[in-house]
Amino acid sequence: xxxSPAVTAxxxxxxxxxxxxxxxxxxxxxxxxxxxxxxxxxxxxVHWVRSLGWKVVAIAIVLLIWQLASLSPLMDxxxxxxxxxxxxxxxxxxGTAVYxxxxxxxxxxxxxxxxxxxxxxxxxxxxxxxxxGATRSTRWVIDFFRTIPTIALLPLVLLLFGPSISMELxxxxxxxxxxxxxxxxxxxxxxxxxxxxxxxxxxxxxxDRMRYLWAPSVxxxxxxxxxxxxxxxxxxxxxxxxxGGAHGLGEQLSHSENTFQxxxxxxxxxxxxxxxxxxxxxxxxxxxxxxxxxxxxRGARA
Amino acid sequence: xxTLKNLAWELWLPIVLVIIWLVLSAGSSSFYFPPxxxxxxxxxxxxxxxxxxxxLLPSLGRILLGFVIxxxxxxxxGILLGLLRRxxxxxxxxxxxxxxxxxVALLPIATLFLGLGQEMKVFMIALACSWxxxxxxxxGVRSVEPVxxxxxxSYRLTLWQRIRFIYIPNASPQxxxxxxxxxxxxxxxxxxxxxxGSPGGVGYFVLSTQRNFDLLGMWTGIIMLGLxxxxxxxxxxxxxxxxxxxxxxxxx
Amino acid sequence: xxxxxTSQKPTNPPAAVETLLAVKNLAKNYGKFEILGxxxxxxxxxxxxxxxxxxxxxxxTLLQCLSGLLAPTAGNVALRGVEVTEPPAEMAIVFxxxxxxxxxxxxxxxxxxxxxxxxxxxxxxxxxxxxxALEEVGLKGHLHKYPWQLSGGMQQRVAxxxxxxxEPAVVLMDEPFASVDAQTRSDLEDLTLRVKEHLGITIVLxxxxxxEAVYLSDRVLVLGGRxxxxxxxxxxNLGGHRDQISTKSTPEFAKLRARVYQEIRSQxxxxxx
Numbered sequence: 041x042x043x044s045p046a047v048t049a050x051x052x053x054x055x056x057x058x059x060x061x062x063x064x065x066x067x068x069x070x071x072x073x074x075x076x077x078x079x080x081x082x083x084x085x086v087h088w089v090r091s092l093g094w095k096v097v098a099i100a101i102v103l104l105i106w107q108l109a110s111l112s113p114l115m116d117x118x119x120x121x122x123x124x125x126x127x128x129x130x131x132x133x134x135g136t137a138v139y140x141x142x143x144x145x146x147x148x149x150x151x152x153x154x155x156x157x158x159x160x161x162x163x164x165x166x167x168x169x170x171x172x173g174a175t176r177s178t179r180w181v182i183d184f185f186r187t188i189p190t191i192a193l194l195p196l197v198l199l200l201f202g203p204s205i206s207m208e209l210x211x212x213x214x215x216x217x218x219x220x221x222x223x224x225x226x227x228x229x230x231x232x233x234x235x236x237x238x239x240x241x242x243x244x245x246x247x248d249r250m251r252y253l254w255a256p257s258v259x260x261x262x263x264x265x266x267x268x269x270x271x272x273x274x275x276x277x278x279x280x281x282x283x284g285g286a287h288g289l290g291e292q293l294s295h296s297e298n299t300f301q302x303x304x305x306x307x308x309x310x311x312x313x314x315x316x317x318x319x320x321x322x323x324x325x326x327x328x329x330x331x332x333x334x335x336x337x338r339g340a341r342a
Numbered sequence: 343x344x345t346l347k348n349l350a351w352e353l354w355l356p357i358v359l360v361i362i363w364l365v366l367s368a369g370s371s372s373f374y375f376p377p378x379x380x381x382x383x384x385x386x387x388x389x390x391x392x393x394x395x396x397x398l399l400p401s402l403g404r405i406l407l408g409f410v411i412x413x414x415x416x417x418x419x420g421i422l423l424g425l426l427r428r429x430x431x432x433x434x435x436x437x438x439x440x441x442x443x444x445x446v447a448l449l450p451i452a453t454l455f456l457g458l459g460q461e462m463k464v465f466m467i468a469l470a471c472s473w474x475x476x477x478x479x480x481x482g483v484r485s486v487e488p489v490x491x492x493x494x495x496s497y498r499l500t501l502w503q504r505i506r507f508i509y510i511p512n513a514s515p516q517x518x519x520x521x522x523x524x525x526x527x528x529x530x531x532x533x534x535x536x537x538x539g540s541p542g543g544v545g546y547f548v549l550s551t552q553r554n555f556d557l558l559g560m561w562t563g564i565i566m567l568g569l570x571x572x573x574x575x576x577x578x579x580x581x582x583x584x585x586x587x588x589x590x591x592x593x594x
Numbered sequence: 595x596x597x598x599x600t601s602q603k604p605t606n607p608p609a610a611v612e613t614l615l616a617v618k619n620l621a622k623n624y625g626k627f628e629i630l631g632x633x634x635x636x637x638x639x640x641x642x643x644x645x646x647x648x649x650x651x652x653x654x655t656l657l658q659c660l661s662g663l664l665a666p667t668a669g670n671v672a673l674r675g676v677e678v679t680e681p682p683a684e685m686a687i688v689f690x691x692x693x694x695x696x697x698x699x700x701x702x703x704x705x706x707x708x709x710x711x712x713x714x715x716x717x718x719x720x721x722x723x724x725x726x727a728l729e730e731v732g733l734k735g736h737l738h739k740y741p742w743q744l745s746g747g748m749q750q751r752v753a754x755x756x757x758x759x760x761e762p763a764v765v766l767m768d769e770p771f772a773s774v775d776a777q778t779r780s781d782l783e784d785l786t787l788r789v790k791e792h793l794g795i796t797i798v799l800x801x802x803x804x805x806e807a808v809y810l811s812d813r814v815l816v817l818g819g820r821x822x823x824x825x826x827x828x829x830x831n832l833g834g835h836r837d838q839i840s841t842k843s844t845p846e847f848a849k850l851r852a853r854v855y856q857e858i859r860s861q862x863x864x865x866x867x
Contacts, residue, residue, distance in 0.1 A: 091431055091432075094428065094431065094432035095431070095432050095434065095435050097432060098429075098432035098433050098435070098436060099435060099436060102436055119454070119455075120455075173351070176348070176351040176352055177351060177352070177354065177355045178355060179352050180352045180353065180355070180356050181355050181356055181359065183572070183575075184356070184568070184572050186526075187526065187529075187571040187572045187574075187575040188529075188567060188568035188571040188572060189526075189529040189530045189532075189533045189567055189568075189571050190530075191530050191533045191534055191537075191545075192533055192544075192545070192548055192563070192564045192567040192568070193564060194537070194549075195548050195549050195551075195552030195553075195560055196374065196552065196557075196560060196561075196564065198552070199374060199552060199557075200374055215530075232694050234689050234691055234694040234695045235694065235695065235697065237663055237687070237689070237695075238687075238689070238695055240663060240680070240681050241661060241663070241681040241685070241686065241687045242681075242686065242708070242709030242756070242760055243681060243683060243709070243712060244708060244709060244711070244712060245711065245712045248708065248711055248712070252697065252699075252700065252708055253697070256697070256699040271442070274444050275444040275445060275446065275530070277444075278444040278446045278447055279444070279446045279530075279534055282446050282447075282449065283446075283534065283537055283538060289447070290446065290447075293447060293450055294450070296450070297450040297453070297454075302454065305450045305451060305454070306451065308447070309443065309447040309448055309450070309451055312443055312444050312447035313439050313440070313442060313443030313444075313447065314439070316442030316443055316444055317438055317439050317442040317443075319442070320438070320442050333698045333699040333740060333742070334698070335742070338742070
């Protein structure tokens with residue numbers, strides 16, 4: 041910077057101030073500045089316990105209805121395993137290696153698939169989003185690939201790769217990459233125009249623009265795309281296993297079904313559900329962690 | 343002139359891609375990737391009009407029926423749960439679990455009780471599609487501007503009037519967003535249930551041609567499914583643009 | 595209008611004062627719409643100039659052309675004789691919308707430090723400079739808060755501090771006090787006057803508020819017409835020390851205000867080509 045000292049360099053700006061936290065320091069995650077008073081916290085605590093109580097009651101009611109249905113004379117005896125039978129099956133499965141290997145396999149394939157989707161989809165989406173010409177040119181193509189049910193390719197991919205990880209990954213990538221591409225494209229448009237002027241006016245370096253303007257600005261939509269992609273990737277993983285016969289939860293599901301172990305079928309379905317829930321919660325947690333400053337996380341009404 | 347230019351911008355890439363496919367696959371002797379020209383030739387033979395009557399219409403009927411059921415259940419349930427805050431809060435964990443469950447995992451359970459026929463397929467489509475609609479409707483109902491509710495109270499609107507003129511219009515952008523996601527899920531679930539279920543439907547057609555090593559037939563089926571997915575989405579978007587005109591105008 | 599045009603002459607004494615920012619025959623069109631037509635004005639080093647005009651007169655467009663954010667359709671802007679084609683290092687801007695011009699993911703201090711990072715300063719120097727600037731605007735106790743934890747007026751102070759820490763020769767302000775309440779507004783006006791006096795910088799401030807323009811300025815640039823042109827350039831001569839109550843109740847102030855008001859109203863009158 042070539043400031044003329046005659047006009048600028050005022051004395052007060054040269055005076056030493058207290059050592060502030062630097063931009064390079066990690067911002068403290070979580071909510072900065074305690075604004076909640078102790079009383080407010082107590083009130084929230086009581087409310088929290090009460091709402092947890094109601095949640096437990098709701099789950100108990102659902103289980104009770106399920107148990108009654110399984111015992112009802114309308115059902116053929118044993119055709120609907122009750123919650124006790126399913127929990128029993130689940131506990132028995134927890135003691136088997138097959139169960140854990142199945143989960144691990146499914147999670148591994150899901151994760152690899154999602155990782156590839158992110159590495160490909162996010163940069164691609166951002167690159168397309170930056171250019172108006174690219175956005176217009178690809179609109180139709182992306183719209184088309186996004187809406188076609190990729191599962192339709194399963195027979196072809198099965199012929200090509202057999203019931204393997206490659207088969208699963210092909211299906212996962214072809215279906216889960218689109219939400220990431222699309223959300224990343226939108227994300228570019230969400231960068232505050234005034235801030236784009238600010239970085240120009242203050243001549244902020246290219247690298248700093250990336251770190252302090254672009255990265256935080258696109259996080260919300262990119263992570264939203266990530267959540268969608270994660271859900272779709274899990275659906276495709278389990279589908280490919282269930283129909284295509286690759287190893288994992290879906291295969292066990294199909295196996296239990298074919299051997300008429302109904303309680304196991306329910307136990308595996310429940311496992312898949314819990315896995316889906318866990319994935320959702322983890323991504324939501326990470327998203328909130330990264331977006332602690334965002335009005336959505338702060339609970340402010342925009 | 344301007345629209346023509348816009349159209350050119352949007353169409354050049356798809357056209358180029360199809361031409362590349364045409365050229366690269368021409369004279370292809372690969373078993374898996376037959377020439378596009380042959381596929382297009384067969385497409386006409388297979389689908390006009392035997393295939394349309396035998397497989398496409400049943401698929402279409404199923405997906406529409408399942409989707410409409412999901413919309414009704416999701417919207418009505420969502421409004422109820424949106425208004426009954428306590429109950430919704432208590433049910434949240436159960437709803438979240440069911441929503442997060444990959445639809446396919448419930449397939450064996452559905453086949454246990456409903457068999458492999460039409461009921462199972464429609465049920466599965468409706469079930470898997472309900473969640474995004476339901477949860478989005480709840481959010482939409484919740485996000486009503488408090489001032490609007492105070493206005494409603496001061497003019498002594500009845501509950502039904504409030505639902506009809508405040509809650510539903512306010513939630514409709516989110517209901518449509520949920521619906522669009524639900525439609526994408528519906529096509530996937532339709533294909534999956536047809537693949538494992540009883541004969542009939544485009545999904546079944548694709549899998550059975552593959553099993554008979556009729557790769558040309560399989561490719562026509564894949565293209566048909568692509569078109570089906572795209573056109574359904576297009577139709578939904580047109581409906582959305584019509585119904586949500588006020589919303590888009592407001593946000594423009 | 596002839597009367598106002600002649601008044602321009604005595605305000606431009608030959609040489610003597612250094613011209614910092616020279617605007618020459620500036621014009622800007624958006625497609626077929628002519629926004630600015632042929633604007634020429636010199637901003638002197640160390641002066642406080644306010645630009646007023648009816649709403650829709652393209653005041654913000656003018657400011658963006660001055661800063662190099664927008665390329666003019668014709669004419670040019672020069673800072674110390676160097677043509678402005680991109681935002682120059684000696685210039686900073688305070689935008690109207692404080693809620694959008696600060697980064698919500700950075701603390702107050704980091705928001706001010708960010709522009710300094712491309713300089714060769716050490717981390718400590720940057721911190722000290724930013725802290726000093728925040729002190730200057732009275733935000734010493736809030737360094738580690740985030741913009742969204744502060745009131746609107748305080749957020750705008752942060753934006754001003756960010757501009758000051760950048761050590762510019764000239765600060766452009768685009769309706770900086772338009773979105774705060776009246777009390778905060780006069781506080782910020784006085785703060786700006788004090789800071790300008792203290793640091794000896796040049797300020798060009800765009801506003802639609804005639805009182806504000808007259809109160810702050812050494813010279814008021816009145817815009818009007820379609821496309822927008824310079825209607826008048828008025829030397830205020832209100833003296834160095836200004837006060838919200840005493841300055842605003844002087845007869846000179848009332849006269850100046852009436853003059854600007856008439857000029858703007860005559861421009862905005864219906865039937866004007």
